[in-house]
Amino acid sequence: MTLDYEAVIGLEVHVQLNCPTKMFCQCPNRAGDEPNLNTCPICLWLPGNLPRFSREALEKAILAGLALNCEIQRESAFDQKVYYYPDLPKGYQLSQFHHPLARNGWLDITDQDGVTRTVRIQKIHMEEDVARLVHEKEGRTSVSLVDFNRAGAPLVEIVTQPDLRSPHQAMEFLRCLRAQLRTSGCSDCSMEQGTMRVDANVSLRARGTDQMSTKVEIKNMNSIRHMGDAIAYEISRQANCLQSGEPIVLHTRLWDPDNRVTTAMRGKFEGPCIPDPSVPRIVIDDGWLEELRRALPEMPDKRADRFSRDYGLSREEAAMMSSEREWSDYLEAVVEHGVAPRLASQWIIAQLIPLFKSKNQDFSENAVNPERFAGLLLMLQREEINAKAAKEVLKAIHGKEASPEEIVAGLGLRQVSETDEIETLVDRVLAANMSAVENYRKGASKAMGFLMGQAMQASGGKANPRLLKEVMQRRLQ
Numbered sequence: 335m336t337l338d339y340e341a342v343i344g345l346e347v348h349v350q351l352n353c354p355t356k357m358f359c360q361c362p363n364r365a366g367d368e369p370n371l372n373t374c375p376i377c378l379w380l381p382g383n384l385p386r387f388s389r390e391a392l393e394k395a396i397l398a399g400l401a402l403n404c405e406i407q408r409e410s411a412f413d414q415k416v417y418y419y420p421d422l423p424k425g426y427q428l429s430q431f432h433h434p435l436a437r438n439g440w441l442d443i444t445d446q447d448g449v450t451r452t453v454r455i456q457k458i459h460m461e462e463d464v465a466r467l468v469h470e471k472e473g474r475t476s477v478s479l480v481d482f483n484r485a486g487a488p489l490v491e492i493v494t495q496p497d498l499r500s501p502h503q504a505m506e507f508l509r510c511l512r513a514q515l516r517t518s519g520c521s522d523c524s525m526e527q528g529t530m531r532v533d534a535n536v537s538l539r540a541r542g543t544d545q546m547s548t549k550v551e552i553k554n555m556n557s558i559r560h561m562g563d564a565i566a567y568e569i570s571r572q573a574n575c576l577q578s579g580e581p582i583v584l585h586t587r588l589w590d591p592d593n594r595v596t597t598a599m600r601g602k603f604e605g606p607c608i609p610d611p612s613v614p615r616i617v618i619d620d621g622w623l624e625e626l627r628r629a630l631p632e633m634p635d636k637r638a639d640r641f642s643r644d645y646g647l648s649r650e651e652a653a654m655m656s657s658e659r660e661w662s663d664y665l666e667a668v669v670e671h672g673v674a675p676r677l678a679s680q681w682i683i684a685q686l687i688p689l690f691k692s693k694n695q696d697f698s699e700n701a702v703n704p705e706r707f708a709g710l711l712l713m714l715q716r717e718e719i720n721a722k723a724a725k726e727v728l729k730a731i732h733g734k735e736a737s738p739e740e741i742v743a744g745l746g747l748r749q750v751s752e753t754d755e756i757e758t759l760v761d762r763v764l765a766a767n768m769s770a771v772e773n774y775r776k777g778a779s780k781a782m783g784f785l786m787g788q789a790m791q792a793s794g795g796k797a798n799p800r801l802l803k804e805v806m807q808r809r810l811q
């Protein structure tokens with residue numbers, strides 16, 4: 335993208351609520367079953383059946399609103415969003431258009447330059463999901479099949495203000511949104527499983543002006559990274575259009591992750607939104623709302639604030655550690671054993687998470703529980719072992735019974751921290767490398783690194799690096 339343009343990006347995020355039943359009937363709200371198994375006259379939209387609104391869907395939708403700092407509207411209502419498509423044979427979708435459940439929310443994100451930006455959330459409304467179309471080939475004919483298992487599944491649609499300016503910000507926003515919603519308990523927000531789906535509206539304007547180009551909507555992005563790629567592609571495509579004087583027309587595009595391009599999608603007829611008479615007005619009383627608010631666990635954004643304030647973590651570390659509830663719980667448990675918080679978080683991020691990922695495990699499997707991890711880090715903190723040894727011990731205690739102390743003793747990894755022992759070692763190394771010593775004294779400071787490496791090797795990797803450096807510097811002067 336050229337520097338002359340600035341991107342203006344807004345997101346529409348559909349989140350499937352994790353209720354046991356659908357929004358207007360008692361059918362199971364469950365993916366992966368045989369097609370059309372979880373259906374009844376209501377969610378098949380057969381004539382003569384009235385929807386029965388699920389209180390649980392409302393509760394989860396309220397949690398989503400609270401998690402995103404929204405004003406929950408005491409009264410809201412459903413409308414009929416009229417359009418016809420084979421995934422919606424009744425001809426309209428029950429959706430809140432005129433009176434949404436929640437408005438005026440916000441979420442703070444940390445930008446690449448470390449600056450905090452507030453992204454406003456315009457509204458959250460509830461709606462029923464439509465059926466799923468499956469396109470297949472039968473012999474030489476193409477067929478389209480309809481699976482109603484998803485029809486009537488409870489959704490919320492979260493609409494942001496166009497406050498995002500880069501693909502990175504959009505990705506960061508989505509990560510924060512996912513963390514908040516998951517922690518509130520309303521959804522698992524998996525883009526891979528389709529329980530979180532994102533559309534992005536992208537337009538450009540010349541920097542410093544309000545003159546916006548026509549916005550283009552991108553659909554079909556099934557991971558946060560794909561969304562970032564799609565937005566980046568769309569920004570450069572539109573910049574090229576503007577530069578060559580080609581008009582940008584309002585339309586919808588699909589992201590093609592294999593070819594890494596967006597392609598135009600044909601327009602879909604969108605009809606009016608008219609008030610629905612079959613679902614009663616939704617009224618929420620203050621008592622219930624307060625109850626839900628109080629029952630919410632500490633949200634990731636608040637927890638990140640606390641981690642950077644009380645634990646001294648950087649914004650990035652704090653955001654990372656609070657993005658998954660089990661990670662933050664784990665960090666707190668390790669810190670309770672007396673490990674310095676920053677050391678604990680750095681080891682969780684750089685060592686433990688990659689280790690679990692490589693074994694396809696998560697924290698709940700307890701392959702290294704907080705107590706044993708703390709035991710390891712405490713030895714490191716007390717300088718009984720060095721970082722290299724600690725990494726070895728971590729691999730050795732993973733999934734085993736032995737304590738870190740036993741492993742250290744067994745492998746003979748205890749760090750050499752006796753000054754006289756280190757002095758003997760340094761003298762021996764210096765004597766064996768007189769030319770490096772000469773070079774150092776002539777001003778080649780790099781020779782120090784070489785000598786340190788030799789000494790560390792001579793100690794079998796067990797020398798206390800801090801002490802080693804001290805002795806080395808003293809001897810070289």
Ligand SMILES: [Zn+2]
Nearest residue numbers: 359361374377
């Ligand atoms: Zn049903």
